[in-house]
Amino acid sequence: MIDIGQLRKEFQDERLIEEDLLEDPYDQFEIWFNDACKAQIASPNAMVLSTIDLTGMPRSRTVLLRKIERNGFTFFTRYDSEKAIHIDNNPKVSLHFHWKELNREVTISGTLFKTSVGESRTFFSSCNRKLRLAARIPYMESPIDYQKLVEKLEGLDIQYDGTQIPMPDWWGGYRIEAIRFEFWQGRSNYLHDRFEYCNCDSSTWKRQRIAP
């Protein structure tokens, strides 16, 4: 049995120093995101989205970041999913990126807002056919009959053969309006570099180094 207590990657000693940080955390994120892309990390846009369920219990899952903009980060999903039920009830969420090859993580907290139908449609039409077909399968109660799911997909494949696949009403995007960013750079001496940005009064970002 592997001793997971000793399972740890030694960090390369990359530093994150205050003088190198940009004023705006979205700009800082873009620099790190580009570094992750350049490092050819698999799915650098994969992020863990944590929501709070109706009983107050947190739940996490991975989604793909699809747009990085000044006013927030966008992902797309089903509005009839469990996560959407959580978000309807409590739109405050956390997003987490771990780029392990760079010994970096970024954590973001904020509030989610639905994207406009037009924006969701534009993104939907850019997705591959398999995703668009699967998205059109209506909500199914659990426990799921997988064979029924496959049959529905096959039916949709025939129905939309050679025609446009419209975005279903139950599909769309969410954009986070962030109030906090944290940038973490792992160090070999365990005194990791951590900086948080807080958007206290919605116009300026306050930045500080925090404990490793």
Ligand SMILES: Cc1cc2nc3c(=O)[nH]c(=O)nc-3n(C[C@H](O)[C@H](O)[C@H](O)COP(=O)(O)O)c2cc1C
């Ligand atoms: C790498 C990866 C990327 C994913 N991207 C998405 C995504 O962009 N949107 C989405 O709805 N689900 C995505 N999923 C599936 C979700 O993790 C999750 O299983 C699904 O959305 C159902 O979650 P829920 O029941 O909590 O709503 C992805 C999973 C993985 C592993």
